[in-house]
Amino acid sequence: MHAVILAGGKGVRLRPYTTALPKPLVPIGDQHAILEIVLRQLAQSGFTSCTIAIGHLGHIIRAYVGNGSQWGLRVGYSTEESPLGTMGPLLTMMDRLPDEFLVMNGDILTDLDYGDVVRQHRESDAPLTVATYARKVAIDFGVLTTELGKVVGFAEKPSMDYRVSMGVYGLTRDTLAGYTPGLPLGFDELVLDLLKAQNPPHAYDFDGYWLDIGRPDDYDRANAEFTTHRGLLLKGA
Template sequence: MHAVILAGGKGVRLLPYTTTLPKPLVPIGDRYSILEIVLHQLARHGFRTATLAIGHLGHLIRAYVGDGDRWGMRIDYAVEESPLGTIGPLLTMRDRLPDDFLVMNGDVLTDLDFAGLLAEHNAARAALTIATYPRQVNIDFGVLKTEDGHVIEFAEKPMLDYRVSMGVYAVSRDVLARYEPGLPLGFDELIIDQLADGRPPREYRFDGYWLDIGRPDDYDRANAEFAGLRPALLEGVDT
């Protein structure tokens, strides 16, 4: 099993924490970086190889991770000379990827079963499988549905339930064949193209722990919760 970890972003939303460190290396719980936790998890789930897509302050990530030996993995790198979006980095390494592989953002804290996601993707012979997570939003207004100048439905301060992408997905290499390497390509574009082709992505539903560390309040929450979450996030790792 192979994983691609997207770690090339500038982490602008997480300033000032990312002024001198790339986002995947910011510390969680004063001991582990986000990336270190992710690599521990991948190794525990049976992943033996990984590629880190690096860009902004990538030399620090390379110096920190090295060849991956400390996690029992073999890790190589793909360098973004300019921003390529979420999927664009995969195109530059397409020829050295296996038929099916895991892709994940380098700033995600979760106890998702990464191997289970890839196994279900393989069993379904899917082109793209997206890990999804439930979210709820409280609307602070009375919501109207209108038609032909009339109100036909009303809900007072409803709660909306929906599912979001976790930033973790399984990809078939074949789905990348149509795109030109070196050009930016976003995850949203890939999904839209799959839907237009009549090949809707599969869903891998997950309801455990997930936190996308994109903003300072997310980072503060991760540190506040880490002591209680550590056994689940770092199962098998000595204190």
């Protein structure tokens, strides 16, 4: 199995940590970089190769990861000269991708079985599989429902439940046919195009451990919890 790791972002939300380090290399628990944890997990899940899409401070990622042999992987690189969105970098490496593969952000911490995402994607025969996670969003205001200038409903500081994208996808290469290499392509644009074409993505619902390290609060939480969750995230290590 093959994975593409998206690691070209500038990590603006994590400054000053990302001033000198690319976001996927910020430390977790003072022991491991996020990207190292991801690569270990991919190898554990049965992946044999991956391509890392790099951009901002990409030379540091190259120096750190090398050819991936220390984790039992064959690692190659694709350089993003300008921002291409979530899916845009894939268009520049189409000739190196298998029919089905994993795509993931390089800044997430989870015990998701990446291999199972690809297996379910293959079985679903869907153009795209999106790993989803339940998030509760608290509204810190009293919320009014109005009609014709009158208040007809009220809820005091309600919370809303959503399933959000985890930044992990199973993708079929043919799904990207017709898009132009070198132009930006976002995850949102791809999903909306698939829905418009009545070819909906498959949802891989997950309820284990997941943090988006691009969010400062989640990064702080990841460091605080790493000792407790190390065995969960680095099985066998």
